[in-house]
Amino acid sequence: MLIDKNLSTPLYIQLYENMRKLIENGSFKEGEKLPSIRSLANKLEVNNITVVNAYKLLEQEGYVFSVKGSGTYVRKISYALDPTFLENGDIEMMIDGVLPLSKNSINFASVSPTPEIFPIKEFKQALIEVLDRDKGMAFVYPEINGYEPFRESITYFLEENYDIKIDKDQIQVISGGQQGIDIITKALISQGDHIFVENPTYSGAISAFKSRGAKIIGIPIEEDGLNLDVFNEYINKYNPKFLYMMTNYQSPTTYSYSEEKKKKLLELSEKYGFYIIEDDFLTDLNYNAEEKTPLKSLDNLDQVIYIKSFSKIFMPGVRIGFMTVPRRLFKGIIRAKHTTDISSSGFLQRAFDLYLRKGYWKDHIKTIKKVYSEKYNTMVEELEKLNQYGIEFFQPYGGLSIWIKLPKDIDSVELYNECEENNVAIVPGKIFFIDDGVYSNYIRLSFGAVASEEIIHGIKVMENIIRKKYKVDNNKYLPFV
Amino acid sequence: MLIDKNLSTPLYIQLYENMRKLIENGSFKEGEKLPSIRSLANKLEVNNITVVNAYKLLEQEGYVFSVKGSGTYVRKISYALDPTFLENGDIEMMIDGVLPLSKNSINFASVSPTPEIFPIKEFKQALIEVLDRDKGMAFVYPEINGYEPFRESITYFLEENYDIKIDKDQIQVISGGQQGIDIITKALISQGDHIFVENPTYSGAISAFKSRGAKIIGIPIEEDGLNLDVFNEYINKYNPKFLYMMTNYQSPTTYSYSEEKKKKLLELSEKYGFYIIEDDFLTDLNYNAEEKTPLKSLDNLDQVIYIKSFSKIFMPGVRIGFMTVPRRLFKGIIRAKHTTDISSSGFLQRAFDLYLRKGYWKDHIKTIKKVYSEKYNTMVEELEKLNQYGIEFFQPYGGLSIWIKLPKDIDSVELYNECEENNVAIVPGKIFFIDDGVYSNYIRLSFGAVASEEIIHGIKVMENIIRKKYKVDNNKYLPFV
Known part of the structure; x- marks a missing residue:
């Protein structure tokens, strides 16, 4: 079943493709060990190298991983929307408000409006x-x-x-x-x-x-x-x-x-x-x-x-x-x-x-501007309290977000991770840069999807995280509490 | 304005781009003659060849055409949906029913349903x-x-x-x-x-x-x-x-x-x-x-x-x-x-x-099947009358179209054109073939967008066209009328 020696397709490709299908259709389960190279080669009456090459391809394509001295195991298949596979594209989805956050999260990531203000x-x-x-x-x-x-x-x-x-x-x-x-x-x-x-x-x-x-x-x-x-x-x-x-x-x-x-x-x-x-x-x-x-x-x-x-x-x-x-x-x-x-x-x-x-x-725009400008003012007010930690931000007097520059010592991805653990979603700025390695100390906070109380609470959570980081990294500037 | 000798962009490219813009923004109108090569070269203080090359680019890009011994003229800018620019893609649009036909046309091209049967x-x-x-x-x-x-x-x-x-x-x-x-x-x-x-x-x-x-x-x-x-x-x-x-x-x-x-x-x-x-x-x-x-x-x-x-x-x-x-x-x-x-x-x-x-x-499908099967039967019945001209077709007993093979002598694009002149829209089969030169004697007639009376009338129109062609090309088989 796994290979057909009459075909012109190379044997290791055939083996790779058929093993892949067995993984995809669940015949091999997540975490299951594949047959050892020697035993499979014997069973199929092929050289060891055929199996080695097929397993190598499976590993390259992300279907299996090998543990030295132990064997080859089926990798977990990544589903879309699985939060453990969060990459740039997923953050983009989160920003659009289509990647659901946990229910209690404060969502500074999304720029999408909430349904209460829809006409x-x-x-x-x-x-x-x-x-x-x-x-x-x-x-x-x-x-x-x-x-x-x-x-x-x-x-x-x-x-x-x-x-x-x-x-x-x-x-x-x-x-x-x-x-x-x-x-x-x-x-x-x-x-x-x-x-x-x-x-x-x-x-x-x-x-x-x-x-x-x-x-x-x-x-x-x-x-x-x-x-x-x-x-x-x-x-x-x-x-x-x-x-x-x-x-x-x-x-x-x-x-x-x-x-x-x-x-x-x-x-x-x-x-x-x-x-x-x-x-x-x-x-x-x-x-x-x-x-x-x-x-x-x-x-x-x-x-x-x-x-x-x-x-x-x-x-x-x-x-x-x-x-x-x-x-x-x-x-x-x-x-x-x-x-x-x-x-x-x-x-x-x-x-x-x-x-x-x-x-x-015209009326619709007037209505939403009123709602958003209140949230904008709340956010600016709260963020100004963070100036003491070396945080700077630009005031656009419009739009749905604030772009924030962190002090050099605070890495935006670290901050993102710690905020996430505390149920606050922010966007690390680096995902927006073409050359994303360079600019690690920006974050974006949006207020489209949050209520004013959430803004106040969420920025307080952020402040606690930043304060600790700031204390560690900038001992001499430790603010009086 | 037309060229800037300080730029690193080649002069003829600059000239091409700026002339192009003048055509696009209507400073040069459709049919207008461009300045002669020599006069423009003099005015801009460049070599004739600069202007020649710029005009050549404009011609390649479809902005102008040249008339031997007369000069270079601005071409008509083609708008989308302009029927004089009908190409394969446009026929595809016609099939979808989004390219409007003239009001009185009988539309055998579209497979789209008509609104009366929408639920x-x-x-x-x-x-x-x-x-x-x-x-x-x-x-x-x-x-x-x-x-x-x-x-x-x-x-x-x-x-x-x-x-x-x-x-x-x-x-x-x-x-x-x-x-x-x-x-x-x-x-x-x-x-x-x-x-x-x-x-x-x-x-x-x-x-x-x-x-x-x-x-x-x-x-x-x-x-x-x-x-x-x-x-x-x-x-x-x-x-x-x-x-x-x-x-x-x-x-x-x-x-x-x-x-x-x-x-x-x-x-x-x-x-x-x-x-x-x-x-x-x-x-x-x-x-x-x-x-x-x-x-x-x-x-x-x-x-x-x-x-x-x-x-x-x-x-x-x-x-x-x-x-x-x-x-x-x-x-x-x-x-x-x-x-x-x-x-x-x-x-x-x-x-x-x-x-x-x-x-x-379920009820919806039952309803539309009833409507469509009646139209299907009408179309098959009418088309069978064309067998005498060497026309063959497959009976699918389903779907929304009939695929018709014309006698070798009748070219589907010619038939398409003559039907169009008589306000009947059909689809020449060649647009569906990968290697479209080879198969010129198929047409497709769809009955999604036509009523039964239109089917009868439309096929009659087609018959008249085919009869004439058949008469010319197959004199000896001329049917008795």
Whole structure:
């Protein structure tokens, strides 16, 4: 059964493949010892080396592990969502709020809003009205680029909120911001192409770019936007397909671009002929008088592909967003969307369209800004108490997170682990850096998914952990308690 | 403005890029003549060859065209959905019913159902019940692999309908079948990997595979399934990552696998260690007593990744389907889903879950089978009248299409064009073949989107076209009229 000497496939490959299947289908259980090399070789009438090579392959592929002098054992098969296999990608899922934390955890990791502030009443009204109005038509395939009246609503939305004027034929409806990134990558990136990103940046975007073999060049981001000196140095060295960036309340740094840097960036894009992918998921959430606008508002030459996600400012479960597409790129984008998922749910597009047309948007934004700005103020207040331990942070006056610099001696991953043991979830900053070894002393705390009392309690827990670390490492600065 | 001699970028590239932008932003209009080479070279103080090279690049990229002895002109920019740019991908869109035909067309191209047979009443009830029951929770991010109770419903659905027993942790919810194909490709395919497909097959799958650089090997499909002789010959030559196939009412051929070939295929998959991607979108639609089951029903070793689409048997606009995933692959699949669109709409998953739990499914399938089988019978009856012109077709007794072989002398693309002129949309078979030059005498007619009277009228239109062609090419067989 395990090998067939009449086949042209090498015997050790056959043995490897059949053993693998026996492990996968549970014939060999987790922790079980495989037959010894000699006994299996005898039984199959093959050389020892055939079995050795097959076992080696199984070990390389993670199916078994060997214990010196004892034998070869079946490894535990890792399931998705198993917390013992937490890697960068899993933290990304935790951030999205899709990887469930234990019930009692205080979740500073997630930027997703909690359901209490969803405009359920108004959206339900829109959903029912669509069903009554459109009946079966609500569930046919919409156009690939999106339901036309919805694309029209979006053009009004863009003009009214951000002074962006664009034709409805340049709108591509997407199932959320991540899909926008994925589709652009599919349409524009070939193996080995260079792209520029802010460093640090959203790791979900990096995953999408990498999955198509893009070479990613990180450019440091500063409090007023990209470091343009580094940018200018690199632009002559590489010929990037595009720059991926977030203009306002960047993730994870919370920095926003100055008007000056926005203009310079557009000039550079024009001069060197690269597109700019602007990922906008938070522009609307300012908590002071200074209203932000997207880079797209200044873009006269259609250099900017503007991706708008509604997951953080509306409801994540709707899975509807849009992007603007330069005419020249439209055909490629629409094909990429088609091979990705044909089209986004027409029913939800129709409902969102009606929601916008009924004028609910402005009130909704006002409501959530009130809720978030209170939480923002609480968090800033609490964090200021940690200044005594050498902790610094930037005040964005908007968005859903605070980006925190720890004193050099405190490692963010250690802090993450100890917080987790105490049921507080934070995000170690290093997962956002392209070159993740270098920056180990940043963390991000988000307040989208926590109540004000949780903020106060959670930061107290953190303080206790930091105090101990600080005491050990910085004896002379030990604060009076 | 057009070039900057201080930059390290070659002058002709700069000129190309800036001219391109002027065309894209409309400074140069469609049909407008570009400045002559000499005049522009003089103005910019560069060599003629710089301008020549820049214009050549513009021409290569499709922005301009040159007229000998006259000059260089701006080409019309092609928009998506512009029918003059109809290519294979556009026909694929037409098949999905997302590329609108002119209002009076008879649409034999689309396999999508029409809204009259959608179970709107029952689904609306489920939607409203979910809103009342779950409120804001209906719109949070669901788990990446899917809303847990829905995954549970799916396991019952699989056992009850197809005798497939599988754990809910092996279900991945997707936004339709196309996304399933796209995610599997993302998780499994590296540049240059070989995969096997039935030839002919669904061109949307081919697009997804190609977009990741897979090398596609087509294996002829016969009335009872793949040609296993060719399969056996190729399996020793290539080492395919997987075989992509459709067990029942295959697209486009409408063929279904015999039990014997199903078993042989599973044996081969086991022996040679490749996965089978089973794309099931029509299994439920049999119109005779012979109920079909998926290949997955026989799969004891979890070799088959079973993709289930509900677009054709429920409603396309819901954009919810699922696939089963071998445990070993689950982590890769879940990551691919996450970088693709985070998760499918939780709201629609909850509603579909409730719809299934309320037991509406069986009645729905009964209803649509009745409607479709009537249309199927009408189409077969009408097509039999064309036998006199040498037309042959296979009777699948199920599904949504008929696969038709034309006499050698009638070219399917010519027929497609003439039918289109007469407002009848058909699909030329060649777009489904891997090696599309060879098979020019097949067409596919689908009856998902047409009423019975349209079938009768549409085939009459076709008959008139064919009769004329037949008369010209086969004078001696001219039938008496």
